[in-house]
Amino acid sequence: EAGVVQSPRYKIIEKKQPVAFWCNPISGHNTLYWYLQNLGQGPELLIRYENEEAVDDSQLPKDRFSAERLKGVDSTLKIQPAELGDSAVYLCASSLGDSYANTGELFFGEGSRLTVL
Protein backbone atom coordinates (compact mmCIF):
# COMPACT_ATOMS: atom_id res chain seq x y z
CA GLU A 1 0.00 0.00 0.00
CA ALA A 2 1.38 3.39 -0.94
CA GLY A 3 1.95 5.82 1.87
CA VAL A 4 1.26 9.52 2.03
CA VAL A 5 2.99 11.20 -0.88
CA GLN A 6 4.22 14.77 -0.71
CA SER A 7 5.94 16.99 -3.23
CA PRO A 8 8.25 18.68 -3.60
CA ARG A 9 10.59 17.22 -1.00
CA TYR A 10 12.71 20.34 -1.01
CA LYS A 11 12.02 23.89 -2.11
CA ILE A 12 14.25 26.97 -1.97
CA ILE A 13 12.68 30.30 -2.76
CA GLU A 14 13.33 33.96 -2.17
CA LYS A 15 11.16 35.85 0.25
CA LYS A 16 7.95 37.30 -1.12
CA GLN A 17 7.72 34.49 -3.68
CA PRO A 18 4.79 32.08 -3.65
CA VAL A 19 5.16 28.37 -2.97
CA ALA A 20 2.81 25.42 -3.05
CA PHE A 21 3.00 21.96 -1.56
CA TRP A 22 0.99 18.97 -2.67
CA CYS A 23 -0.15 15.94 -0.72
CA ASN A 24 -1.80 12.71 -1.75
CA PRO A 25 -3.08 10.77 1.27
CA ILE A 26 -3.40 7.05 1.66
CA SER A 27 -6.26 5.75 -0.45
CA GLY A 28 -9.51 5.76 1.50
CA HIS A 29 -8.31 8.05 4.27
CA ASN A 30 -10.94 10.72 4.63
CA THR A 31 -9.04 12.87 7.13
CA LEU A 32 -6.07 14.90 5.98
CA TYR A 33 -3.79 17.13 8.04
CA TRP A 34 -1.15 19.70 7.32
CA TYR A 35 1.43 20.16 10.05
CA LEU A 36 4.26 22.66 10.37
CA GLN A 37 7.51 21.48 11.91
CA ASN A 38 10.07 24.09 12.82
CA LEU A 39 13.66 23.07 13.49
CA GLY A 40 13.96 21.47 16.91
CA GLN A 41 10.23 21.45 17.50
CA GLY A 42 7.41 18.99 17.23
CA PRO A 43 4.80 19.19 14.48
CA GLU A 44 2.05 21.77 14.94
CA LEU A 45 -1.31 21.42 13.25
CA LEU A 46 -2.10 23.98 10.58
CA ILE A 47 -5.33 22.57 9.18
CA ARG A 48 -7.41 19.41 9.27
CA TYR A 49 -9.81 18.26 6.60
CA GLU A 50 -12.66 15.82 6.87
CA ASN A 51 -13.23 14.95 3.22
CA GLU A 52 -13.51 18.35 1.49
CA GLU A 53 -14.33 20.32 4.63
CA ALA A 54 -11.74 22.16 6.67
CA VAL A 55 -12.89 21.34 10.20
CA ASP A 56 -9.98 22.92 12.08
CA ASP A 57 -8.00 25.74 10.52
CA SER A 58 -7.60 27.82 13.64
CA GLN A 59 -3.79 27.67 13.47
CA LEU A 60 -3.51 28.51 9.78
CA PRO A 61 -2.17 32.05 9.21
CA LYS A 62 -4.85 33.06 6.78
CA ASP A 63 -3.21 36.26 5.64
CA ARG A 64 -0.62 34.34 3.65
CA PHE A 65 -1.48 30.66 3.90
CA SER A 66 -4.26 28.87 2.09
CA ALA A 67 -5.18 25.25 1.59
CA GLU A 68 -7.64 23.30 -0.44
CA ARG A 69 -8.87 19.77 -0.83
CA LEU A 70 -11.37 20.15 -3.58
CA LYS A 71 -12.35 16.55 -4.29
CA GLY A 72 -11.70 15.19 -0.84
CA VAL A 73 -8.56 13.36 -1.90
CA ASP A 74 -5.33 15.23 -2.54
CA SER A 75 -4.61 18.64 -1.07
CA THR A 76 -2.51 21.71 -1.74
CA LEU A 77 -1.03 24.10 0.80
CA LYS A 78 0.03 27.49 -0.52
CA ILE A 79 2.04 30.33 0.95
CA GLN A 80 1.90 33.72 -0.71
CA PRO A 81 4.04 35.64 -0.14
CA ALA A 82 6.62 33.57 1.72
CA GLU A 83 8.56 35.13 4.59
CA LEU A 84 11.91 34.16 6.09
CA GLY A 85 10.16 32.71 9.12
CA ASP A 86 8.26 30.24 6.96
CA SER A 87 11.39 28.13 6.54
CA ALA A 88 10.35 24.79 8.00
CA VAL A 89 9.16 21.32 7.11
CA TYR A 90 5.55 21.04 6.04
CA LEU A 91 4.12 17.65 6.87
CA CYS A 92 1.02 16.05 5.49
CA ALA A 93 -0.72 13.22 7.29
CA SER A 94 -3.86 11.21 6.81
CA SER A 95 -6.05 8.93 8.86
CA LEU A 96 -9.27 6.99 8.88
CA GLY A 97 -11.98 8.19 11.17
CA ASP A 98 -14.84 10.60 11.47
CA SER A 99 -14.69 14.17 12.68
CA TYR A 100 -14.92 13.53 16.38
CA ALA A 101 -13.44 10.15 17.01
CA ASN A 102 -9.89 10.47 15.79
CA THR A 103 -8.10 8.40 18.33
CA GLY A 104 -6.19 6.36 15.88
CA GLU A 105 -2.90 6.54 14.11
CA LEU A 106 -1.79 9.31 11.80
CA PHE A 107 0.19 8.32 8.72
CA PHE A 108 2.72 10.95 7.75
CA GLY A 109 4.41 11.79 4.52
CA GLU A 110 8.11 12.53 4.35
CA GLY A 111 7.50 16.25 4.38
CA SER A 112 8.36 19.22 2.20
CA ARG A 113 11.33 21.20 3.45
CA LEU A 114 11.04 24.89 2.63
CA THR A 115 13.96 27.30 2.74
CA VAL A 116 13.15 30.97 2.28
CA LEU A 117 16.15 33.16 1.45
Next chain:
Amino acid sequence: AQSVSQHNHHVILSEAASLELGCNYSYGGTVNLFWYVQYPGQHLQLLLKYFSGDPLVKGIKGFEAEFIKSKFSFNLRKPSVQWSDTAEYFCAVNRGRLGKLIFGQGTELSVKP
Protein backbone atom coordinates in the same frame (compact mmCIF):
# COMPACT_ATOMS: atom_id res chain seq x y z
CA ALA B 1 -1.01 26.75 28.77
CA GLN B 2 -1.93 23.20 27.88
CA SER B 3 1.08 21.44 26.46
CA VAL B 4 3.18 18.35 26.02
CA SER B 5 6.69 18.50 27.45
CA GLN B 6 9.62 16.27 26.72
CA HIS B 7 12.37 16.69 29.24
CA ASN B 8 15.40 15.86 27.17
CA HIS B 9 16.32 17.55 23.92
CA HIS B 10 19.20 15.22 23.04
CA VAL B 11 20.14 11.92 24.62
CA ILE B 12 23.35 10.07 23.81
CA LEU B 13 23.70 6.43 24.81
CA SER B 14 25.96 3.51 24.07
CA GLU B 15 24.54 0.33 22.63
CA ALA B 16 22.94 -1.95 25.22
CA ALA B 17 22.27 0.91 27.60
CA SER B 18 18.77 1.34 28.95
CA LEU B 19 16.61 4.16 27.72
CA GLU B 20 13.95 6.26 29.35
CA LEU B 21 12.54 9.36 27.67
CA GLY B 22 10.28 11.55 29.71
CA CYS B 23 6.96 12.99 28.58
CA ASN B 24 4.51 15.05 30.60
CA TYR B 25 1.28 16.63 29.51
CA SER B 26 -0.90 19.22 31.14
CA TYR B 27 -4.36 18.33 29.91
CA GLY B 28 -7.08 17.30 32.30
CA GLY B 29 -9.63 14.64 31.64
CA THR B 30 -9.36 11.71 29.31
CA VAL B 31 -6.43 11.65 26.94
CA ASN B 32 -4.96 9.30 24.42
CA LEU B 33 -1.19 9.11 24.38
CA PHE B 34 1.27 8.32 21.64
CA TRP B 35 4.94 8.00 20.91
CA TYR B 36 6.01 8.64 17.34
CA VAL B 37 9.49 8.05 15.94
CA GLN B 38 11.30 9.60 13.01
CA TYR B 39 14.34 7.71 11.78
CA PRO B 40 16.90 9.71 9.80
CA GLY B 41 15.52 10.54 6.38
CA GLN B 42 12.21 8.84 7.02
CA HIS B 43 8.68 9.89 7.86
CA LEU B 44 7.15 10.04 11.31
CA GLN B 45 5.65 6.72 12.32
CA LEU B 46 3.75 5.43 15.28
CA LEU B 47 5.80 3.58 17.90
CA LEU B 48 3.05 2.86 20.42
CA LYS B 49 -0.18 4.25 21.80
CA TYR B 50 -2.31 4.21 24.92
CA PHE B 51 -6.07 4.60 24.88
CA SER B 52 -7.25 2.76 27.97
CA GLY B 53 -6.69 -0.39 30.01
CA ASP B 54 -3.28 -1.62 31.05
CA PRO B 55 -1.15 1.49 31.62
CA LEU B 56 1.95 -0.36 30.45
CA VAL B 57 1.85 -0.57 26.67
CA LYS B 58 4.23 -2.33 24.38
CA GLY B 59 5.12 -1.14 20.94
CA ILE B 60 7.32 -2.13 18.08
CA LYS B 61 11.04 -2.88 18.32
CA GLY B 62 11.00 -3.63 22.04
CA PHE B 63 9.78 -0.23 23.18
CA GLU B 64 7.26 0.21 25.96
CA ALA B 65 5.67 3.13 27.74
CA GLU B 66 3.93 3.55 31.05
CA PHE B 67 1.01 5.87 31.61
CA ILE B 68 0.98 7.29 35.14
CA LYS B 69 -2.19 9.31 35.42
CA SER B 70 -1.32 10.89 38.75
CA LYS B 71 1.90 12.25 37.30
CA PHE B 72 0.45 13.18 33.89
CA SER B 73 3.32 11.22 32.41
CA PHE B 74 3.86 8.75 29.59
CA ASN B 75 7.53 7.84 29.62
CA LEU B 76 9.10 5.73 26.89
CA ARG B 77 11.48 2.92 27.82
CA LYS B 78 13.65 0.31 26.23
CA PRO B 79 15.86 -2.04 28.25
CA SER B 80 18.69 -2.22 25.72
CA VAL B 81 19.08 0.21 22.84
CA GLN B 82 20.63 -0.53 19.50
CA TRP B 83 22.44 1.70 17.06
CA SER B 84 19.38 1.44 14.80
CA ASP B 85 17.29 3.19 17.46
CA THR B 86 19.02 6.43 16.59
CA ALA B 87 16.11 8.70 15.74
CA GLU B 88 13.96 11.53 16.98
CA TYR B 89 11.16 10.57 19.33
CA PHE B 90 7.98 12.59 19.77
CA CYS B 91 5.41 12.24 22.50
CA ALA B 92 1.88 13.27 21.51
CA VAL B 93 -1.48 13.66 23.19
CA ASN B 94 -4.93 13.51 21.69
CA ARG B 95 -7.91 14.65 23.68
CA GLY B 96 -10.18 12.03 22.26
CA ARG B 97 -13.10 13.33 20.28
CA LEU B 98 -11.55 16.76 19.75
CA GLY B 99 -9.24 15.09 17.34
CA LYS B 100 -6.20 17.34 17.56
CA LEU B 101 -2.89 15.60 18.12
CA ILE B 102 -0.52 17.80 20.12
CA PHE B 103 3.17 16.95 19.90
CA GLY B 104 6.00 17.55 22.28
CA GLN B 105 9.17 19.19 21.03
CA GLY B 106 10.92 15.89 20.45
CA THR B 107 13.97 14.12 21.85
CA GLU B 108 16.85 13.26 19.61
CA LEU B 109 18.39 9.92 20.54
CA SER B 110 21.90 9.10 19.37
CA VAL B 111 23.13 5.57 20.03
CA LYS B 112 26.87 5.01 19.76
CA PRO B 113 27.92 1.63 18.37
